Amino acid sequence: MLVLTLFSLPFMAFLLDLLLGDPQRLPHPVRLIGLWLDWLEPRARRLGLPLKLAGVLCVFATAWGSYAVVNFLxxxxxxGLILLVYFxxxxxxxxxxxxxxxxxxxLIEDEARLDEARQAVGMLVSRSTAEMDAQELRRTLAETVSENFCDAFVAPMFYLVLGGPALMWAYKAVSTMDSMWGYKTERFRxxxxxxxxxxxxxxxxxARLSALLLLVVGALLGLNWRQALARFRADAAQMDSPNAGWPMAACAWLVQGxxxxxxxxxxxxKLKPALGPIGQEWTLDKLTKLSRLVLLSGFLGVVLLQAAMVFATRHLWRYF
Structure with missing residues (x-):
């Protein structure tokens, strides 16, 4: 099963992502979706419909359109084989x-470059980092790495394995819409x-799969998995989002930050709920452990998702 995974499209995408990062010189689909949403917003407001209903139509058009375009290409x-790998x-x-x-x-560890660190962390989050000290920057960095393990990797990988690049990009279109429009402000409420x-x-x-992967890898790395398993769900339930707290709380308890x-x-x-052990500050060593935990959990996720899909294809589809 591992051999099949290593030669699969999901694993190939995983490897290219780690080696190359975001394709800066290519027309990244997320940027194209962002341009589409900028064009769509004023037109949606002029439809004359209740804005919530207009939002439903926008979600459908954006998700279906992304699926159709990627599927066609x-x-x-x-x-198309090259585009399959690229998408x-x-x-x-x-x-x-x-x-x-x-x-x-x-940058955070270099006191002389703290302003640069604030800008660097600010590029990863939607909150203001202008007044943060080094410890607040470390905590913010830990939070965004933990939360985005699901948003930036597990969720798109889940839909890639489930339905290929077209379904993956239907999900990514909705995720991008949420990133741009999903705020409780007067403009987007x-x-x-x-x-x-x-x-x-x-x-x-x-999100729940993300937490499971983190706990399994945390146990393999000798982190505080028993305490994390006992406490992370109660912490996650405090969050406004039904999903963000799962990987965040799991990481907080595993790494003890x-x-x-x-x-x-x-x-x-905004006062965000406390996750993890109270009063445990984030250090350089803890941030390094967190990155290792997330990376190895990502590898495990690819293997398990691909294995589950191979099993389902071979043994379950015959009953439908």
Missing amino acids: CSIKYF AYAGLALGELLASARAARK DLGYAAARTDDVLAYVP SMGGPASYFGVV
């Missing part, structure tokens, strides 16, 4: 996440409601 004779690889962002975290980590709720539904299983506390979003300070 990947079906082109000969050239699979481009939908993952674990390599870029870990590389950006590593660069930010180095109604129009972005459907995108946020759809993303919650689509990420429900991947506190998450949560005050965070500034668009000028408004």
